[in-house]
Amino acid sequence: MHNSKINDFVVRFANVNGTGSASANYLFAKAIFRMGIPVAPKNIFPSNIQGLPTWYEVRVSEKGYLGRREGVDMMICVNPQSMPSDVADVKSGGYFLYDSTKALHQELIRDDVNYIGVPLMEICLREFTDPRQRQLFKNIIYVGALSALMGIEFEVLEQLLTEQFNGKEKLIAPNIKSLQLGIQYIHDNYAYPLDLRLERRDLIGDRILVEGNDACGLGAVYGGATVVAWYPITPSTSVAEGFEKHAKKMRIDKETGKKNYAIIQAEDELAAIGMVIGANWNGARSFTATSGPGLSLMNEFLGLAYFAEIPAVLIDVQRTGPSTGMPTRTQQSDITLAAYASHGDTKHILLFPSTPKECFEMTAGSFDLAEQLQTPIILMSDLDLGMNDHLSEPFEWNDKRKYIRGKVLSAKQLEDMPHFGRYLDVDGDGITYRTIPGTHPTKGSFFTRGTSRDEYAAYTEDGTVYARNMARLLKKWDTAKDTVPAPYLYQQENKSPYGLIFFGTSTDSAEEAMDIMAGQNIAFDALRLKAFPFNKTVEDFVNTHERVFVIEQNRDGQMRSLLINELNTNPQKLIAILNYDGMPITADTIMTQISKNLIPAKNLVYHQ
Amino acid sequence: MTYIRSKFRHPGLPKNELGYTTQEYEGAISTLCAGCGHDSISGSIIQACYELSIAPHRIAKLSGIGCSSKTPTYFLGNSHGFNSVHGRMPSVATGANMANRDLVYMGVSGDGDTASIGMGQFVHVIRRNLNMVYIVMNNGCYGLTKGQDSATADEGSKSKKGVANPFQPIDLAGLALELGATFVAQSFSGDKEQLIPLIKAAIDHPGFAFINVISPCVTFNNNPGSTKSYDYVREHMEATGTTDFVPEKREITTSYEKGSGTDIQMHDGTYIRLEKLAATRDPFDRLGAINALQNSRNHNEILTGLLYVEPKTSDLHEIIQTSDRPLNSLRQDELCPGTLALADINQDYR
Ligand SMILES: Cc1ncc(C[n+]2csc(CCOP(=O)(O)OP(=O)(O)O)c2C)c(N)n1
Ligand code: SF4
Ligand SMILES: [Mg+2]
Numbered sequence: 001m002h003n004s005k006i007n008d009f010v011v012r013f014a015n016v017n018g019t020g021s022a023s024a025n026y027l028f029a030k031a032i033f034r035m036g037i038p039v040a041p042k043n044i045f046p047s048n049i050q051g052l053p054t055w056y057e058v059r060v061s062e063k064g065y066l067g068r069r070e071g072v073d074m075m076i077c078v079n080p081q082s083m084p085s086d087v088a089d090v091k092s093g094g095y096f097l098y099d100s101t102k103a104l105h106q107e108l109i110r111d112d113v114n115y116i117g118v119p120l121m122e123i124c125l126r127e128f129t130d131p132r133q134r135q136l137f138k139n140i141i142y143v144g145a146l147s148a149l150m151g152i153e154f155e156v157l158e159q160l161l162t163e164q165f166n167g168k169e170k171l172i173a174p175n176i177k178s179l180q181l182g183i184q185y186i187h188d189n190y191a192y193p194l195d196l197r198l199e200r201r202d203l204i205g206d207r208i209l210v211e212g213n214d215a216c217g218l219g220a221v222y223g224g225a226t227v228v229a230w231y232p233i234t235p236s237t238s239v240a241e242g243f244e245k246h247a248k249k250m251r252i253d254k255e256t257g258k259k260n261y262a263i264i265q266a267e268d269e270l271a272a273i274g275m276v277i278g279a280n281w282n283g284a285r286s287f288t289a290t291s292g293p294g295l296s297l298m299n300e301f302l303g304l305a306y307f308a309e310i311p312a313v314l315i316d317v318q319r320t321g322p323s324t325g326m327p328t329r330t331q332q333s334d335i336t337l338a339a340y341a342s343h344g345d346t347k348h349i350l351l352f353p354s355t356p357k358e359c360f361e362m363t364a365g366s367f368d369l370a371e372q373l374q375t376p377i378i379l380m381s382d383l384d385l386g387m388n389d390h391l392s393e394p395f396e397w398n399d400k401r402k403y404i405r406g407k408v409l410s411a412k413q414l415e416d417m418p419h420f421g422r423y424l425d426v427d428g429d430g431i432t433y434r435t436i437p438g439t440h441p442t443k444g445s446f447f448t449r450g451t452s453r454d455e456y457a458a459y460t461e462d463g464t465v466y467a468r469n470m471a472r473l474l475k476k477w478d479t480a481k482d483t484v485p486a487p488y489l490y491q492q493e494n495k496s497p498y499g500l501i502f503f504g505t506s507t508d509s510a511e512e513a514m515d516i517m518a519g520q521n522i523a524f525d526a527l528r529l530k531a532f533p534f535n536k537t538v539e540d541f542v543n544t545h546e547r548v549f550v551i552e553q554n555r556d557g558q559m560r561s562l563l564i565n566e567l568n569t570n571p572q573k574l575i576a577i578l579n580y581d582g583m584p585i586t587a588d589t590i591m592t593q594i595s596k597n598l599i600p601a602k603n604l605v606y607h608q
Numbered sequence: 609m610t611y612i613r614s615k616f617r618h619p620g621l622p623k624n625e626l627g628y629t630t631q632e633y634e635g636a637i638s639t640l641c642a643g644c645g646h647d648s649i650s651g652s653i654i655q656a657c658y659e660l661s662i663a664p665h666r667i668a669k670l671s672g673i674g675c676s677s678k679t680p681t682y683f684l685g686n687s688h689g690f691n692s693v694h695g696r697m698p699s700v701a702t703g704a705n706m707a708n709r710d711l712v713y714m715g716v717s718g719d720g721d722t723a724s725i726g727m728g729q730f731v732h733v734i735r736r737n738l739n740m741v742y743i744v745m746n747n748g749c750y751g752l753t754k755g756q757d758s759a760t761a762d763e764g765s766k767s768k769k770g771v772a773n774p775f776q777p778i779d780l781a782g783l784a785l786e787l788g789a790t791f792v793a794q795s796f797s798g799d800k801e802q803l804i805p806l807i808k809a810a811i812d813h814p815g816f817a818f819i820n821v822i823s824p825c826v827t828f829n830n831n832p833g834s835t836k837s838y839d840y841v842r843e844h845m846e847a848t849g850t851t852d853f854v855p856e857k858r859e860i861t862t863s864y865e866k867g868s869g870t871d872i873q874m875h876d877g878t879y880i881r882l883e884k885l886a887a888t889r890d891p892f893d894r895l896g897a898i899n900a901l902q903n904s905r906n907h908n909e910i911l912t913g914l915l916y917v918e919p920k921t922s923d924l925h926e927i928i929q930t931s932d933r934p935l936n937s938l939r940q941d942e943l944c945p946g947t948l949a950l951a952d953i954n955q956d957y958r
Contacts, residue, residue: 208957218953224943226935227706229699246953250945258931260938262706267732271699274692274729278703281690282668282711283936286703300693394954399947403940436936437668437688437704438711445665447681449691459681
């Protein structure tokens with residue numbers, strides 16, 4: 001039995017962590033991208049440096065579905081350790097490519113799976129002498145075999161290798177040789193190409209393939225960040241690294257060769273956010289990147305920044321919690337923590353990017369927001385978005401765009417002012433004027449503290465003054481509602497009693513589910529959240545639908561709680577559609593849960 | 609209670625090079641207990657900044673939480689101040705300093721703020737040699753939470769309730785020396801003659817300058833049996849020598865007998881003058897300082913004065929090679945690579 005599929009399948013690679021498989025697998029995915037076919041690769045990796053099983057999953061979809069999909073059409077298994085479960089994961093009629101240097105155990109043979117043995121190790125031992133090469137090129141040989149089986153154009157692979165080894169030309173030849181060894185073996189032993197194969201298309205346009213974390217790092221360079229303080233934690237580490245990579249190229253002072261940025265690897269996350277607050281207080285744009293455990297540690301400081309009204313940018317690349325949870329798996333589960341981080345009455349502005357392009361834009365824009373609103377801005381990314389390559393619209397920047405530095409007084413303005421009150425709401429929008437240390441010899445200095453103070457920043461324990469300030473912070477919160485990015489509405493006017501609300505990395509699968517359900521005549525209105533606090537559009541959307549499904553990747557329906565809490569809406573109306581096993585949510589999961597909640601229950605058909 | 613300070617100042621008050629009197633360096637009226645050592649240290653900071661003729665707005669004062677950390681309100685009223693969270697002043701100072709390398713950073717902390725909750729940040733700010741002054745107002749107890757023993761309380765030292773502390777103390781000056789701090793001094797809040805020049809030298813030092821100042825808490829730790837009481841400290845103080853800080857072009861005052869002192873030249877040509885320096889003490893000798901400190905402790909003495917200085921030193925900015933210009937002064941056109949560069953970057957991802 002064979003499944004005939006062109007440009008619509010899932011390929012999964014089962015490797016051993018730390019064996020150099022990542023670049024070979026990336027080569028495979030990138031080649032598909034270069035052939036003009038939409039592709040969505042995902043790393044499924046252990047919390048380990050070497051030795052444990054790791055997977056790389058590539059979804060190919062001519063229709064452009066970029067979310068994860070269950071069921072493997074083609075498994076490439078070079079890890080004996082995970083082989084039994086890898087065999088089990090192949091869809092009926094699918095393919096299983098393995099290293100046939102050793103015969104497969106009888107127990108691993110399934111009648112409904114097509115086996116393709118390639119003696120990877122044997123070929124390597126014969127062709128290479130260096131042990132490291134023997135290990136590395138095994139990966140390239142299977143890419144070669146796959147290219148023959150699945151119809152990847154050789155010139156594309158050749159071009160990619162030439163680009164990859166630009167400057168290390170010596171490495172091109174053995175890589176090409178390895179590809180050819182794989183191709184040759186298929187030519188000699190199998191009928192090819194398979195019915196499961198790729199055909200060149202022109203569906204990519206000017207889109208790019210890039211990781212969200214890299215995009216955040218780049219966005220911070222464009223947004224004018226100069227001070228970065230961070231503490232290593234998966235999956236956020238590559239944000240700071242991404243910033244450094246781009247800053248090294250584009251932020252060096254031409255005359256002195258010195259850096260127009262400072263990166264501090266802090267002693268912990270408390271220090272990291274403290275540094276960010278200190279730098280922003282002193283007029284530099286500054287950010288940190290972390291994940292759940294780090295966000296937990298930063299709580300006290302976030303309260304200070306909220307109350308003392310200091311801009312700060314924090315990129316939270318969420319992973320599976322609580323505690324250390326599953327540190328290398330994805331979730332959208334820091335929402336409640338981030339929204340209300342710290343003791344006392346606190347609320348924070350959250351941004352929810354769903355593509356690398358938005359990671360870039362929202363990170364760059366978060367510095368404007370932080371300075372405009374003088375408060376922390378938390379960008380809620382996650383492991384799936386941050387650490388996987390995503391097909392994305394290209395990054396855009398308008399050279400006319402000016403940084404919005406907010407209400408910061410210059411020496412001249414201070415000179416011309418009768419009096420300065422740091423916490424005086426002059427404009428009635430809840431946002432007050434600040435000064436940067438060192439601005440004016442005798443005017444504008446004030447004392448920043450987390451303790452209550454009056455409009456002139458003088459310490460006070462007068463409850464009326466304290467309450468007045470807290471009320472003003474709420475006014476500022478209202479101003480923020482229309483300052484933060486507005487949600488995306490999928491329709492001009494409601495056309496269904498049912499609404500979907502989703503955000504971030506649930507977007508791809510939610511859109512796919514919507515598309516498939518539309519094909520079965522079940523229409524939904526939809527809204528994609530881009531920020532917290534919610535504006536009027538969100539409120540109206542919830543109020544004008546009979547039932548709203550809130551799709552998210554955590555156990556407790558955290559965004560749903562936030563909607564209920566902030567919009568004061570009837571909880572029964574909001575139905576939680578959840579996925580929290582650490583794997584990115586799928587359209588199947590969404591549809592299964594939605595159909596159960598529709599009356600009468602709908603029998604939705606999807607991937608068999 | 610309201611505090612009103614008379615605005616009247618004697619018209620003949622001396623002025624510094626900027627034309628300011630000490631008044632321009634004062635802060636709000638202190639709300640600390642009368643006689644608290646911390647207030648004397650505030651006074652020394654005011655005097656030091658005045659004497660150095662630093663424009664007040666070029667100083668940023670930062671602190672954590674505690675009675676000691678409240679003091680920045682009571683000095684340098686024309687400077688920006690930041691009363692942060694308990695034990696985390698060093699990180700805020702680090703960020704602030706990274707943003708603008710041109711200001712003077714005056715950090716104030718307590719022994720609880722530094723030696724307990726803030727120990728991690730304290731050791732790391734030393735490790736990075738951040739260009740700042742770090743003063744610990746050390747009273748051996750938690751003043752603001754009403755007198756619990758702190759980690760610097762000496763073993764056997766008695767609290768107000770008469771209970772002897774069973775734990776060995778953390779010696780902050782010794783720790784700073786051990787960790788490689790590039791300026792380490794120890795002093796007593798009651799000895800302004802020693803403290804003011806030390807603060808001046810610390811401000812002038814181009815890296816991390818640490819001063820551990822014993823500063824008695826009159827309310828909770830000034831009782832007989834306490835080793836941080838005024839009486840005990842006065843009796844057990846041992847100075848490395850009297851100290852003066854001599855700004856470059858300034859003439860050495862005549863009150864010094866020529867030749868009797870040791871002048872230590874700082875990076876910028878200024879001097880720290882140590883009078884009657886004990887023959888065995890060399891301020892450039894870290895090991896010697898560690899030994900001397902330990903020896904005094906063994907004899908129940910408190911060694912004060914400048915313990916160690918490394919005049920030529922690279923601060924964090926030099927170590928990580930940041931721009932000579934303050935990062936907070938860079939313009940958008942210097943920070944944002946623009947559309948053209950982005951087109952190339954997009955191409956790299958295709
Ligand atoms: C996170 C946190 N824990 C506890 C406190 C309570 N607290 C305030 S001041 C202080 C101790 C201060 O001692 P020290 O730094 O020696 O200052 P002193 O009052 O003695 O000058 C403590 C524990 C706090 N503010 N924050
Ligand atoms: S309690 Fe002690 S440390 Fe605090 S102000 Fe009073 S004397 Fe000073
Ligand atoms: Mg204390």
